[in-house]
Amino acid sequence: ASAARRVDPTLEIVVLEANGYAAYGMCGLPYYIGGVVPDAENLLAYPPETFRADRGLDLRLHTRAVSIDPARHQVETGQGEPIGYDVLVVAAGAQPTRPPIPGVDHDRVFTVRALEDSIRLRAMIDNGGVRRALVVGAGYIGLETAEALAAQDIEVEVVEALPQVTMGVDGPIGELLEAELRAHVAVRLDTAVTALESRGDALSVRLSDGDMIDVDAVVLATGVRPDSRLLTAAGADHLPGGALLVDDQMHTSIAGVFAAGDCVAHHHRVLDAPAWIPLGPAANKTGRVAGTVAAGGNACFGGIVGTAVVKVFDLEVARTGLSAAEAGPDALTCDVVHRSRAKYYPDGHPIHVRLVFESNGRLLGGQLAGRDGVAKRIDVLATALYAGLRICDLTELDLSYAPPFAPVYDPMLIAAQRAMLNLPAVVS
Secondary structure: OHHHHHHOOOOOOEEEOOOOOOOEOHHHHHHHHOOOOOOHHHHEOOOHHHHHHOOOOEEEOOOOEEEEEOOOOEEEEOOOOEEEOOOEEEOOOEEEOOOOOOOOOOOOEEEOOOHHHHHHHHHHHHOOOOOEEEEEOOOHHHHHHHHHHHOOOOEEEEEOOOOOOOOOOOHHHHHHHHHHHHOOOEEEOOOOEEEEEEEOOEEEEEEOOOOEEEEOEEEEOOOEEEOOHHHHHOOOOEOOOOOEOOOOOOEOOOOOEEEOHHHEOEEEOOOOEEEOOOOHHHHHHHHHHHHHHHOOOOOOOOOEOOOEEEEEOOEEEEEEEOOHHHHOOOOEEEEEEEEOOOOOOOOOOEEEEEEEEOOOOEEEEEEEEEOOOHHHHHHHHHHHHHHOOEHHHHOOOOOOOOOOOOOOOOHHHHHHHHHHOOOOOOOO
16 A cells, blocks of 8 residues: 555545554564563554554555455455555455364464454463463464563463474474474474363363363464455455465556455476465565555566574574475485684684585575574575575685684585586585
């Protein structure tokens, strides 16, 4: 909406939001729960009145769109009000998945997706009502939330239905991540929650291994699904999981209707195919593109490579492109351990690098883990993937060097040089 306003100051722009807040930093919710962000207001991009007064947006909070009629160019709200449109942008995001188990709707069961839910959990913590918590799911949100709770002296247990922590990393990087998590909280893999039972002010949780544990709060971090129901019901093309298919200007298959954010599939530059990877930067960029084009401007989105970074207690873990498992059995891998700083400089730490590539030298992805310097280096790999660089190109990158920041041969260069040894001589 803000991008559309910048293109055309004369437009009438109506924004419908089902919840009571607009434009807040969803990725900051675990840090608000953990007290790093002291006030929920800090997560708001702007107060609602700023959007209304300064940007001239007709922002309607607590107003849910329940259906779309493309033939009539009309949206119906939960209040039964029909709203006409010339151009429609749907940016409904993603909704947390809730496993179909008894007790999942208990008021001590939370998801870290809506600000309202996080405010409620934070209030319960501040009032001393959470001494033991269960986090269900060991993906990005589960890992960050486990740390946020543990930092407040809450006894935390993480259960994950899969046999490994599920951040999309593998090999030694996955092992480091699991070890770091286990060093701070209890972890059960290959374990699912089968039922939640109320026990006064607490919950008894039944697990698939037969155990029962009593907790004060349960945080569901079992993944999300694209909230695309409005447009799939109206006939928009989508992937099997529901993510909407759009072109590089965010047009859907329905004339006059755009979609952006976590409800859409993006062009994956490594796969050369649409992929649903709901992450904040792409959601923000595609929202700008959709708003710009919808208002008559010109913009396009270049696609993604699936770059993500997470802090898990004292470990930074990042990935981009494809993991070895995602790349398939013919992919090659190279694992290197080097130092984050010059050997003689204090406070340097080991940094683990994994490269994933093809036998022809094509780079497919990479992963890193270490105490520091991970985010800088994953961005180098992400740039290489976006630009279509090969392993041989990585060895020649002119990266920055100073002892406080890197050894003279950066871990990225060492990994690329080592990977070259695995390639046929004609490729090298």
